Amino acid sequence: xxxxxxxxxxxxxxxxxxxxxxxxxxxxxxxxxxxxxxxxxxxxxxxxxxxxxxxxxxxxxxxxxxxxxxxxxxxxxxxxxxxxxxxxxxxxxxxxxxxxxxxxxxxxxxxxxxxxxxxxxxxxxxxxx
Amino acid sequence: xxxxxxxxxxxxxxxxxxxxxxxxxxxxxxxxxxxxxxxxxxxxxxxxxxxxxxxxxxxxxxxxxxxxxxxxxxxxxxxxxxxxxxxxxxxxxxxxxxxxxxxxxxxxxxxxxxxxxxxxxxxxxxxxxxxxxxxxxxxxxxxxxxxxxxxxxxxxxxxxxxxxxxxxxxxxxxxxxxxxxxxxxxxxxxxxxxxxxxxxxxxxxxxxxxxxxxxxxxxxxxxxxxxxxxxxxxxxxxxxxxxxxxxxxxxxxxxxxxxxxxxxxxxxxxxxxxxxxxxxxxxxxxxxxxxxxxxxxxxxxxxxxxxxxxxxxxxxxxxxxxxxxxxxxxxxxxxxxxxxxxxxxxxxxxxxxxxxxxxxxxxxxxxxxxxxxxxxxxxxxxxxxxxxxxxxxxxxxxxxxxxxxxxxxxxxxxxxxxxxxxxxxxxxxxxxxxxxxxxxxxxxxxxxxxxxxxxxxxxxxxxxxxxxxxxxxxxxxxxxxxxxxxxxxxxxxxxxxxxxxxxxxxxxxxxxxxxxxxxxxxxxxxxxxxxxxxxxxxxxxxxxxxxxxxxxxxxxxxxxxxxxxxxxxxxxxxxxxxxxxxxxxxxxxxxxxxxxxxxxxxxxxxxxxxxxxxxxxxxxxxxxxxxxxxxxxxxxxxxxxxxxxxxxxxxxxxxxxxxxxx
Numbered sequence: 146x147x148x149x150x151x152x153x154x155x156x157x158x159x160x161x162x163x164x165x166x167x168x169x170x171x172x173x174x175x176x177x178x179x180x181x182x183x184x185x186x187x188x189x190x191x192x193x194x195x196x197x198x199x200x201x202x203x204x205x206x207x208x209x210x211x212x213x214x215x216x217x218x219x220x221x222x223x224x225x226x227x228x229x230x231x232x233x234x235x236x237x238x239x240x241x242x243x244x245x246x247x248x249x250x251x252x253x254x255x256x257x258x259x260x261x262x263x264x265x266x267x268x269x270x271x272x273x274x
Numbered sequence: 275x276x277x278x279x280x281x282x283x284x285x286x287x288x289x290x291x292x293x294x295x296x297x298x299x300x301x302x303x304x305x306x307x308x309x310x311x312x313x314x315x316x317x318x319x320x321x322x323x324x325x326x327x328x329x330x331x332x333x334x335x336x337x338x339x340x341x342x343x344x345x346x347x348x349x350x351x352x353x354x355x356x357x358x359x360x361x362x363x364x365x366x367x368x369x370x371x372x373x374x375x376x377x378x379x380x381x382x383x384x385x386x387x388x389x390x391x392x393x394x395x396x397x398x399x400x401x402x403x404x405x406x407x408x409x410x411x412x413x414x415x416x417x418x419x420x421x422x423x424x425x426x427x428x429x430x431x432x433x434x435x436x437x438x439x440x441x442x443x444x445x446x447x448x449x450x451x452x453x454x455x456x457x458x459x460x461x462x463x464x465x466x467x468x469x470x471x472x473x474x475x476x477x478x479x480x481x482x483x484x485x486x487x488x489x490x491x492x493x494x495x496x497x498x499x500x501x502x503x504x505x506x507x508x509x510x511x512x513x514x515x516x517x518x519x520x521x522x523x524x525x526x527x528x529x530x531x532x533x534x535x536x537x538x539x540x541x542x543x544x545x546x547x548x549x550x551x552x553x554x555x556x557x558x559x560x561x562x563x564x565x566x567x568x569x570x571x572x573x574x575x576x577x578x579x580x581x582x583x584x585x586x587x588x589x590x591x592x593x594x595x596x597x598x599x600x601x602x603x604x605x606x607x608x609x610x611x612x613x614x615x616x617x618x619x620x621x622x623x624x625x626x627x628x629x630x631x632x633x634x635x636x637x638x639x640x641x642x643x644x645x646x647x648x649x650x651x652x653x654x655x656x657x658x659x660x661x662x663x664x665x666x667x668x669x670x671x672x673x674x675x676x677x678x679x680x681x682x683x684x685x686x687x688x689x690x691x692x693x694x695x696x697x698x699x700x701x702x703x704x705x706x707x708x709x710x711x712x713x714x715x716x717x718x719x720x721x722x723x724x725x726x727x728x729x730x731x732x733x734x735x736x737x738x739x740x741x742x743x744x745x746x747x748x749x750x751x752x753x754x755x756x757x758x759x760x761x762x763x764x765x766x767x768x769x770x771x772x773x774x775x776x777x778x779x780x781x782x783x784x785x786x787x788x789x790x791x792x793x794x795x796x797x798x799x800x801x802x803x804x805x806x807x808x809x810x811x812x813x814x815x816x817x818x819x820x821x822x823x824x825x826x827x828x829x830x831x832x833x834x835x836x837x838x839x840x841x842x843x844x845x846x847x848x849x850x851x852x853x854x855x856x857x858x859x860x861x862x863x864x865x866x867x868x869x870x871x872x873x874x875x876x877x878x879x880x881x882x883x884x885x886x887x888x889x890x891x892x893x894x895x896x897x898x899x900x901x902x903x904x905x906x907x908x909x910x911x912x913x914x915x916x917x918x919x920x921x922x923x924x925x926x927x928x929x930x931x932x933x934x935x936x
Binding site: 166168169170171172173174175176177180181186188189216220221222223224 | 617663667668669670672673706732733734735736737749750751753756758759
């Protein structure tokens with residue numbers, strides 16, 4: 146893996162989220178339906194990215210326990226977008242294993258206007274093959 | 275030609291670290307008119323001012339340029355220094371080489387070049403300055419206080435005690451404001467009514483205070499020292515002189531289903547009502563929307579039972595026009611609406627309430643006579659959960675960006691009072707941070723934890739889920755234990771963010787007082803002039819300026835009063851001589867200037883003018899210099915260039931631009 150600092154930067158870029166906006170209220174973890182399944186909790190995701198501790202993060206099973214329900218993102222008072230950070234970490238793992246699961250040309254026909262785009266992308270990532 | 279002196283300030287390192295001040299002095303020394311130039315470490319200090327005075331006298335200067343901070347900061351300082359040295363104060367120009375230059379640049383070469391350019395512009399302007407003499411305007415020895423809560427009452431009492439007449443305008447039927455709705459007050463737990471109502475009585479009985487309740491400010495014109503205000507006394511439908519306050523009308527009124535504003539909609543009231551028993555004045559109003567007489571024409575019971583014959587269905591709104599020297603805004607706050615917070619189930623369950631609603635539940639004069647009970651079924655709660663920061667400290671579009679400041683303390687108060695009165699009730703507080711700066715505040719919070727056993731959990735609540743059995747399931751997190759918590763509760767209290775009363779926007783517009791993005795009124799200076807609006811003669815009292823608790827509000831109310839008294843104590847005010855003036859020969863009488871003037875300072879006269887030997891009658895613009903505030907709107911509107919602003923003439927501005935572009 147490239148340097149952890151670099152990875153943290155990538156996660157921020159992919160997600161468009163800024164972990165520094167977090168005020169550590171824990172509302173993400175309070176809202177998460179998969180909380181008990183996770184080893185690293187949603188609010189910790191934010192601080193792991195902020196602290197550049199990416200190795201532990203990408204090896205966490207939490208990546209695959211997140212349901213992409215976006216409750217954390219909807220309720221976060223600071224607009225930190227924990228679900229997008231988690232999603233970006235997943236993306237990072239996927240990219241490091243070789244490639245994106247979807248190519249850019251495949252996306253348009255998969256789009257349904259009624260569906261949140263993030264949901265589609267993260268669902269494909271999880272339920273591939 | 276003027277004899278100009280230029281004084282370049284280092285401002286410690288504020289300017290000197292980014293601008294080569296010696297180079298500035300050197301560069302402008304040969305500018306037209308400059309006969310003296312020097313730099314000094316702190317030009318605003320006594321020693322710096324002495325340098326200026328010395329140079330004015332020794333070099334017979336007729337104008338000076340000070341290259342320093344913003345004119346908002348020290349223009350007045352340097353004008354006074356010049357005046358003491360015998361120079362007309364309007365022969366002083368400031369080149370702002372701090373805020374406009376050193377603070378925003380990093381490169382010393384660039385910043386120095388810009389400082390030289392700004393200095394040149396000011397020199398070009400001062401060369402065209404003419405001595406100006408301020409006029410005088412009168413001060414009406416009367417103050418208006420908008421809002422009759424604790425802030426407005428305290429300000430009014432302090433101004434009145436200094437011997438000046440004060441009018442309070444309050445939009446609801448009684449003075450008292452939010453504080454009258456509270457049960458106990460932190461950090462001493464004394465009863466809110468017990469400390470507020472004597473002040474209300476004192477205000478009502480004060481010979482210098484006149485209270486207009488059920489009234490609103492309709493229109494404001496004029497300026498500092500001489501405001502003219504229209505106050506709309508809304509039709510009360512009750513004659514205030516005749517009513518004895520016996521209360522029979524309220525008892526007999528058959529329409530009793532209107533939601534009580536005073537009880538935050540938790541209870542109902544009659545259509546003819548006083549908001550609460552200790553209301554001042556103790557004269558009811560008829561809420562015409564809920565009155566059967568007004569809705570159907572039938573009923574009229576209140577008029578029949580009123581022994582004093584005070585009921586007057588024909589009463590109309592009345593406009594009172596009054597003059598004031600100073601206006602204090604004390605419009606207070608409300609809690610935010612919780613429409614965007616579905617996760618807390620506020621609209622789904624009657625047992626999820628705001629803290630202000632809990633005040634009405636706990637208050638002995640409230641809907642439940644002070645018994646703590648669930649609003650859904652009247653049962654005594656066993657588990658109460660408090661949620662902090664609901665809508666405060668938000669970066670999203672649902673809440674407010676600021677900390678509402680009072681919630682940590684009132685929640686500790688509520689928790690403590692409940693545990694004291696009902697020791698078998700479990701009280702849990704979900705908090706993000708506990709913020710208790712204030713005298714005896716943290717001790718108070720610690721008492722809630724250590725003596726009263728309130729369970730404080732560091733973490734937020736994600737969701738409140740109403741259960742089929744009527745209880746509430748609270749899903750939250752304990753961040754210190756790193757555990758998600760599912761907690762049964764039968765009452766949830768939301769520490770709801772506060773926001774300025776929505777009417778403040780309307781009032782600020784009328785007063786031309788500025789407000790920030792959160793609708794809080796802006797101070798003239800955040801640190802050094804915290805109770806004054808940037809608009810002269812307008813003062814700020816209480817939460818309309820920013821979130822604050824009762825002790826702070828009372829302190830600020832006194833400060834606003836002192837500032838208002840300082841103004842009212844003056845017999846005359848010096849007016850700004852930088853006012854507009856019309857050139858009769860150029861004016862074509864088109865009225866464009868009068869149409870844009872926000873102060874109504876321009877009128878028209880038919881005058882005989884002598885235009886190069888031709889005598890004729892012409893319609894020309896005339897500026898009332900007492901009303902003109904020198905905004906310059908007319909000068910840029912005038913199509914013929916007849917309108918000019920003294921001290922900022924078109925020629926002066928053009929010469930500044932030329933100096934910058936040379």
